[in-house]
Amino acid sequence: MTKQKLTCPACSCFCDDIEVDIIDGRIKSIDNACLKGSSLIFRTEEKNERTSCMVQGLDAKPEQAIDEAAKILLNSKNPLLFGFDHSTNEAQLAGIKLAQELGGKIDDFSSLSYGNIVNQLINKTISTCFISEMDSVNLFVYWGANPLLSHPRHLANFSYYANPGYSEMSTSRTVDLCTIDIRKNETALMSNPFCRLPPRGDADFISSVCKGLSNNEDNKKAKDFYTLLHASSSTVIFVGTGLISSMGKEITPLLEMIDSLALDIKIVPMIDQPNMRGFNQTLHEVTGSVNMVDFAGSPSENGKISFFQNIIDKKVDSILIVGADPFYKMPLQVLKHLEQIPIITVDPFITDTTKASKIVIGSSVSGVESEGKVIRMDGKEIHLPAPCPTDKLSDVQILKLILEKVKA
């Protein structure tokens, strides 16, 4: 038995203190991982949860599935590549090159969530910081986020509990935890203060905070939050999907609030898909856009048309999905439009999407069975080692093989 370090690939925290016991090349026990992380890591050992290669529901060899995938993509006029948020940066780059070669579209889930914020972070129009630079922070705000359910070790490893100002004794604690959300979620229960906002009430709340103390008689919550921000010498606001959906993916009012307060406030997105930020940055490096890119024109353009809209408008005639499960996450109203479109899926696990796919190509699990680089939610590049190498192809290998076939 050997004990090895593993960087957990389950969420965008990429906790690097995971230890696994390996016997005969397979994981037998895990230390330090949360339930979400250990569930993903143990799933790699569950043969009945892993994908094999399939063509139209029948078992196939990887070469045959890759060959069929390339044929479908080559024969389609408007291919769409989607997902990549669980893939390494290397696989994302291979996917972008494939989309370029095909003259197709490429997008990920960020077009429905964090795309705008990450775009502004990359363009440095939002003040942010790495997690390693948060020691001097004395106020952590989770806004529209519930890390205890989405990123279970975030508080312990990166923010509140990891901060030097945290003490078990509240009297000697010099760091505060604040949650702003529509519901008193699990994180809110341990926060002080917790600001409960009504549906789509975030913009009004921000506007009230901007007014400060004197012109804000009616809004105690906003005044309290304003006072809290002013009492803190350094604040980090973790922006969650609750805030983004409340404000229609547009966080300009929040940025204006930060500007008007003229305080040391940094923004970090609570990205839920593990390597969504990696996809955004990799695509931005190639095209200047973080998502929704259409390579049909020259030069590539940000088509500003999301995955959903492309499907509903019937603007695609084949879809390659890599490491994403849109069939689990999409409304039935959208799924109905996919019935006639051939879907090729590259994924290590059986998902709702693989079940609906014409071609499935089983891949290795990035960060467990194959290595690569990813970008953590704070923008730091992380290397994922592969403590349990496998003979399964990695997603980057699969995408490169499809690209070779397409070019041939």
Added chain:
Amino acid sequence: MPSATYETELEIITFGDAFLSLKKHSPEYNKAAAVIYLSEEDIKKLNTSSGQTIFLKNDQGKIEAEVKLDKTCYNAVGMMPASRLINKIITVDEDFLSLKQLKVTAYT
């Protein structure tokens, strides 16, 4: 369709629950996903109580969910975990870049 004796209009807000999605291949998933948190007032309006089942319908379809009391929940708002179940009635906005505000009729 059963006759709607008591009904009220609700806006459904979904929230992510990573632990629910971990169960997505297990038999207990459907039960765990079919939960709606309501305010005391809405529970009274529906003449129901925690643990009882209510129906939610809109032009996309109809689902059932078990009521749970959340005293911090706003009136006329139902909180549900994001899941395959709620995806059955979620509607997409006209520009398709975001999900539509999800309004349903709840009835018992």
